[in-house]
Structures are given as C-alpha cells and as structure tokens.
Amino acid sequence: MSDTDPRASRTGRPRSTAADAAILEATRASLVDLGWSKLTMSDVATRAGVAKTTLYRRWAGKNELVVDAVAVLFDELELPDRGSLAADVRGVVLQFAALLERPEARTALMAVVAESTRDDSLRHRIRSAIVDRQKRLVLQGRERAQARGELRYEDDASAAARNADLIFDVIAGAVVHRTLVSAEPVDAEWASGFTSLLLLGLAGAQAA
Amino acid sequence: MSDTDPRASRTGRPRSTAADAAILEATRASLVDLGWSKLTMSDVATRAGVAKTTLYRRWAGKNELVVDAVAVLFDELELPDRGSLAADVRGVVLQFAALLERPEARTALMAVVAESTRDDSLRHRIRSAIVDRQKRLVLQGRERAQARGELRYEDDASAAARNADLIFDVIAGAVVHRTLVSAEPVDAEWASGFTSLLLLGLAGAQAA
DNA sequence: TTCCTTACGCTACGACCCGTAGCGTAACTG
DNA sequence: CAGTTACGCTACGGGTCGTAGCGTAAGGAA
Numbered sequence: 251m252s253d254t255d256p257r258a259s260r261t262g263r264p265r266s267t268a269a270d271a272a273i274l275e276a277t278r279a280s281l282v283d284l285g286w287s288k289l290t291m292s293d294v295a296t297r298a299g300v301a302k303t304t305l306y307r308r309w310a311g312k313n314e315l316v317v318d319a320v321a322v323l324f325d326e327l328e329l330p331d332r333g334s335l336a337a338d339v340r341g342v343v344l345q346f347a348a349l350l351e352r353p354e355a356r357t358a359l360m361a362v363v364a365e366s367t368r369d370d371s372l373r374h375r376i377r378s379a380i381v382d383r384q385k386r387l388v389l390q391g392r393e394r395a396q397a398r399g400e401l402r403y404e405d406d407a408s409a410a411a412r413n414a415d416l417i418f419d420v421i422a423g424a425v426v427h428r429t430l431v432s433a434e435p436v437d438a439e440w441a442s443g444f445t446s447l448l449l450l451g452l453a454g455a456q457a458a
Numbered sequence: 459m460s461d462t463d464p465r466a467s468r469t470g471r472p473r474s475t476a477a478d479a480a481i482l483e484a485t486r487a488s489l490v491d492l493g494w495s496k497l498t499m500s501d502v503a504t505r506a507g508v509a510k511t512t513l514y515r516r517w518a519g520k521n522e523l524v525v526d527a528v529a530v531l532f533d534e535l536e537l538p539d540r541g542s543l544a545a546d547v548r549g550v551v552l553q554f555a556a557l558l559e560r561p562e563a564r565t566a567l568m569a570v571v572a573e574s575t576r577d578d579s580l581r582h583r584i585r586s587a588i589v590d591r592q593k594r595l596v597l598q599g600r601e602r603a604q605a606r607g608e609l610r611y612e613d614d615a616s617a618a619a620r621n622a623d624l625i626f627d628v629i630a631g632a633v634v635h636r637t638l639v640s641a642e643p644v645d646a647e648w649a650s651g652f653t654s655l656l657l658l659g660l661a662g663a664q665a666a
Numbered sequence: 667t668t669c670c671t672t673a674c675g676c677t678a679c680g681a682c683c684c685g686t687a688g689c690g691t692a693a694c695t696g
Numbered sequence: 697c698a699g700t701t702a703c704g705c706t707a708c709g710g711g712t713c714g715t716a717g718c719g720t721a722a723g724g725a726a
Binding site: 307 | 702
C-alpha cells in the first residue's frame with residue numbers, strides 16, 4: 251500500500267490504518283466526482299479528514315496514490331467455472347467491461363498508464379499492483395480448458411508463458427479499446443462475437 | 459484543426475497558418491521533452507514563438523491542442539499489399555507498434571483517452587481525428603483478403619460493419635495493451651504469434 | 667486611400683495547486 | 697519516565713491557469 255514498510259520501525263507512534271483506508275476511499279470518491287485531471291491532493295485530504303502532509307508522508311504524489319486506490323477494484327475479478335472455454339471467456343469479458351463502467355476505474359486506469367510511459371517506478375507499481383495480478387485469470391482459464399480437453403497441454407514452458415501473456419493482452423486490450431477508445435458498449439453480443447473470434451480465428455468465426 | 463472555421467468570416471486579418479504549423483510542431487516537441495503531464499501552454503507558446511493568448515484563440519485547452527498535434531502521426535499508417543492476410547496483419551501490427559514507440563505518441567494517446575472519459579466533445583474529437591480514420595486499414599485489408607479468397611464476402615452489411623469494428627478493437631487494443639500496459643516490446647515474434655492467434659483462433663494457433 | 671474588422675504580441679492579474687518547512691501535540695515503546 | 701515517530705495545522709515561494717486590456721499589424725470593402 252503505502253511507500254514505507256511499517257514493520258521496519260518498531261518504535262514511535264504507528265501510522266493510522268484508519269487514515270490509510272479513509273484516504274484511499276476519499277481518493278476513489280474524488281475520482282468519481284472530479285475525475286483524474288481535476289483531482290487534487292488537497293481535495294483528497296479534506297475528504298479523508300486528514301492533513302495534506304499526511305498524504306505526502308505515505309505517497310510520493312497523485313500518481314502513486316491513485317494506483318493504490320484503484321488497484322483493489324481489479325481484485326474483484328474472478329473466473330467461476332462456466333462449463334466451457336467460450337463461456338468462461340464471455341464471462342470474464344463482461345466482468346471486466348462492468349469494471350470499466352465504473353467512473354473511478356475508467357478515468358484512472360488510462361491516466362496512470364499514460365503517466366507510466368515516462369516514469370519507470372510508476373510502471374512497476376502498476377504492474378505489480380494491477381496487471382500481473384490479473385494474469386491469474388488467464389492461467390486459471392487455460393488450466394480448466396486443458397482439463398476439459400478444449401486445449402492441449404503445452405510442452406515448452408516458456409512458450410506457454412508467452413502465450414498466456416499474448417492472450418492476456420488480446421483480451422484486456424480489446425475490452426479496454428472497445429470501451430475507452432472506441433467508446434462503444436461491451437454488451438453480450440459483442441462479448442460473443444469477440445469470443446468466437448478469439449477461439450476460432452478470423453476465417454473460423456466467419457464460417458460459424 | 460483549430461476550433462473556428464476561417465471561412466466563416468471573410469473580413470479582418472486572417473489567422474496565420476504559419477503559426478498553426480509552428481504551434482503543432484512545438485506541441486509535439488514539448489511532448490517529447492516534457493511528456494503529457496508537464497507540458498504547459500506557456501511552454502508551447504514560447505517554443506512556437508507565439509503569444510500564449512494566440513493558443514487560446516484557437517484551442518480550448520491542452521487536451522484539444524494535443525489531439526490535433528498527434529493526430530497527423532496516425533495518418534502515416536498504411537497497408538501495402540504484402541501478398542497474404544497474415545503478412546498484412548503482421549505488417550500493420552509492426553507499423554502501429556513503431557508509432558507507439560515514438561514518445562510523443564505514447565505519452566499523448568493514453569492521456570487524451572483518459573481525459574475523454576469525462577469530456578464528450580473531446581471524445582468526439584479523438585474519434586474523428588484519430589480512431590475512425592484508421593479503420594480504413596481494416597476495411598482495406600479485408601477487401602484484399604476477400605479478393606484473394608482468404609475470407610468470404612459477407613452478406614449482411616451491418617454485421618460486416620460490426621465485424622470490422624471488432625477486428626479493429628482487437629488489433630489496436632492488443633498492440634496498445636502490449637506496448638503501454640504490459641510495457642513489453644512488440645517485435646516480429648510477438649507480431650507473428652498474435653497474427654496466428656487472430657487468424658486461426660486459440661485452438662488453431664496451438665495446433666499450428 | 668481610408669475605414670472596418672479581426673488577429674497578434676505583450677503585460678498584468680486573481681485564483682488555484684504544488685510540495686515543503688516548522689511547530690506543538692498525540693500515540694506507542696522500553 | 698524518556699525516546700521516537702505520526703499527526704494536524706499554518707504558512708510559504710513557485711508555478712500554471714485562463715482572461716482582460718491595450719496598442720499594433722494585416723487583410724477586405726467602399
């Protein structure tokens with residue numbers, strides 16, 4: 251969460267965990283009301299009932315604060331077994347799309363990614379707090395599909411890892427692009443079309 | 459380009475087209491040096507050798523200015539006939555990836571998209587200036603593939619349009635996500651893997 | 667040419683946010 | 697108790713924002 255590890259110093263007044271929670275909650279509320287660009291540290295401090303200096307003691311700035319405030323939203327994603335690979339893909343697509351409907355997520359995600367193009371430490375923070383944690387969904391879905399016999403088990407471990415990364419970028423990228431760039435809704439129909447394309451490919455989806 | 463149409467008023471001193479070009483060029487240069495978040499209107503004005511008030515006479519703010527400054531970069535994309543659908547896809551993926559390697563493009567694209575989530579007019583500006591213009595590549599590639607016999611001609615016109623939009627979101631989304639979110643390189647190997655996945659689908663690409 | 671209209675450069679301005687310093691006080695440890 | 701760290705508060709210089717006001721420049725119309 252915050253920058254410094256509280257266990258490093260066992261003496262002195264401990265940091266208020268209530269303040270941590272209040273700050274992150276206030277950050278999400280401010281994102282909803284004001285959006286990324288108009289969100290200010292002063293506003294978050296006021297909403298959280300906390301002094302501005304307290305924010306700077308824990309986060310280097312707006313970028314880091316917002317990443318931590320939004321990261322928890324992505325942990326809500328899960329992949330219940332829906333019986334087939336196609337159903338699992340459709341399900342996660344719709345779930346991810348619902349997350350991107352939330353104003354705090356949509357305004358923050360692209361903004362921090364944009365900032366991360368010029369800030370290595372921020373990019374690593376995004377990776378560890380958001381991106382890498384969601385790759386579990388791809389791995390889980392693949393294992394299930396392999397167990398069902400829908401996908402083969404792969405021999406080369408590094409090739410399998412590259413493949414998982416590729417699938418992750420394709421699914422997440424398509425949903426993000428559809429939602430935020432094209433600014434069109436991800437509904438059940440789109441999810442089905444995308445799933446067909448992903449499973450069958452261009453020619454195969456056309457034939458179906 | 460600018461906000462007001464110069465042909466609307468035929469009297470008075472005309473706007474300097476040289477200033478327009480200088481401002482957009484200065485904006486790109488400032489994006490390279492400072493990035494989106496540290497770019498200021500004052501800095502752009504100074505670089506362009508123009509008064510700050512001149513900027514505000516043409517653009518409502520930083521968002522609109524940057525969209526116009528970056529839009530021209532995307533028009534460089536083209537789709538030469540490489541002989542097969544797979545080769546065409548690989549080619550456009552690598553071309554788009556090269557564009558996203560340019561610092562002015564990568565820092566600006568995600569930032570304006572993030573802003574557009576709370577600004578309808580900005581979103582329309584992005585669509586007309588950037589997104590919609592690039593869908594020509596999908597349409598062109600599909601026509602060629604159909605002429606080669608690699609894809610069927612589609613009967614339903616609206617279904618064909620939805621399909622083109624889907625493919626656009628999948629290709630552009632995957633490249634953007636790989637480059638900016640996962641922050642991994644789009645090299646020839648990745649482009650080939652992605653192309654196989656797009657053409658053959660999950661099971662098909664695994665078998666190949 | 668003269669008049670009209672619009673664009674330009676320049677200066678100045680209030681408003682706002684940034685990030686930090688300094689201080690007294692609060693909370694926890696040994 | 698003393699020692700250490702966190703907190704709230706105030707204040708500050710520095711920077712950007714977007715606009716107003718002014719005199720001047722560059723075109724078109726009579």
